[in-house]
Amino acid sequence: MSIISIGPLMIRADIVVFLVCALAGYIVLRLRLRQLPEQPWMLDLYVNALLIGFVCWKFGMLVFDPIRTWQNPTSLLYMTGGIKGIWLGVTVGFIYMAWRLNRNRNFITIWTQSAWIAGLTFGLSWLLFQSLVGAEGGSAWHLILGIAFLLLLITAWMQFNKPLSEFLTLGLGRNKAVVVVMAALLAWVVVDFTLDRNASNQGHRLSSEEIAEGLKPGLRAPDFILQDQAGHDIRLSQYQGQTVLLNFWASWCPPCKVEMPYMQDFYEKYKQDDVVILSVNMTHLEKSPQDPQTFAMDHGLTFPIVYDEQGSATALYNVVAYPTTYAISPDGIISERFQGAIDEDRMIRAVRKATNHDG
Structure with missing residues (x-):
């Protein structure tokens, strides 16, 4: 976790990442839903669910560490709910969306398609952010996952107006979609094995005295x-x-x-x-x-x-x-x-x- 300096203002990098990824998802979703009558309802659902999830994550300490938070309320300014807070935000956000969808069940199909596109955009934005400004820079896995997310996003965009069953199978049909998923999993195993093998064959491990001094x-x-x-x-x-x-x-x-x-x-x-x-x-x-x-x-x-x-x-x-x-x-x-x-x-x-x- 880092701090981004904007003049005298210090902002947590994880909050900036969340806002950037959320904005990217909103923009892509707005473009894809343009001219559709469901657009205002879906965008309202997206924004509200994100706000609920963000609040649960940011102030999760009230749930997971209430005593210490009560003793030092200013901790709410500098701390978050951490991993537990993320899961809390995701859970509460989905409960909110389920409640809204239960009242508008005719929107379930377009919600599924919109959630898939927004989620892929959010994930792709996060991978891009990590590759550009991450402490350790981009990795092979960042590149592989980024390409996979981009291909899935393009496919979902093109299949958006198709029936839900066809959308979920990427337009390939059930059997072909299963083959593609199995091939992707096999490729994942092969690439992971190859990367680990290459790492183990890099020669002798440098001692700490042989490693350059620095702050990275x-x-x-x-x-x-x-x-x-x-x-x-x-x-x-x-x-x-x-x-x-x-x-x-x-x-x-x-x-x-x-x-x-x-x-x-x-x-x-x-x-x-x-x-x-x-x-x-x-x-x-x-x-x-x-x-x-x-x-x-x-x-x-x-x-x-x-x-x-x-x-x-x-x-x-x-x-x-x-x-x-x-x-x-x-x-x-x-x-x-x-x-x-x-x-x-x-x-x-x-x-x-x-x-x-x-x-």
Whole structure:
């Protein structure tokens, strides 16, 4: 999860992606339904279902973490319902659409066709966005899935005015459609096997010292030395062999305040599993050197905290949004970067991904 900067405004990238994909689906659906009397009803259903799903996802914390949300209501500004919130939004959105369709059953056919076109457009837009601006760029699977989505979208567009049975079988008939699906699944297995085989035949695995240093996923995390509260020198590299969440924060930062309870709970649960949170306070941005220490005591933080008094580590890791967290594998390789507050579920998934990278 990243932050998109528009002047002084910081916007979560996942919200921007959702809005862009939703807009693409709306535009394509509007064009395909032009001159049809059902167009206003279908577009109203599409927009309302998306709004309901978005609200359920964005404010899902009220359902899944009500106590902590009640204790810190500002978390609703910086957090979402995560994966659980997505499923909640999808479920509630479909319930809403089923309710509307039950009152207008003669629209079921055109709804099925419209939902298929809007869904394919949404998915194609997401794949395109990931390929263009994703942290790891486009992959072979992005290209394959993008071509598949594009072909299905073109076919659905051309078959839109056909009977529903013919539309769902892509105009091929039931038997031919089954053959095409089976062939696609076989091709999926062959391509997946080929990609895995190529990955395993790339030669010896580079050691972390042979990997270039940098801030992108797959590069070696730059090392640094900072001091803890007791004045002891702490190096990032001394945690090699453990999965590290490297977190940059400031005591005055609202999303940092929201994130810290999640960080502490996560650390208490997983510190025995070779997982560590190395917390870097951006002391050069604090009003007083005592503020972060008071903050740590007030929040009962027990994970390692170091103090970046000169801003050297902050600059080294190009921290421009607060908080920023890097997930680093046990061999010292960056797995992911997160800008903005993350919850415990996101931390768990980041640590699993980083840990699996090492091996």
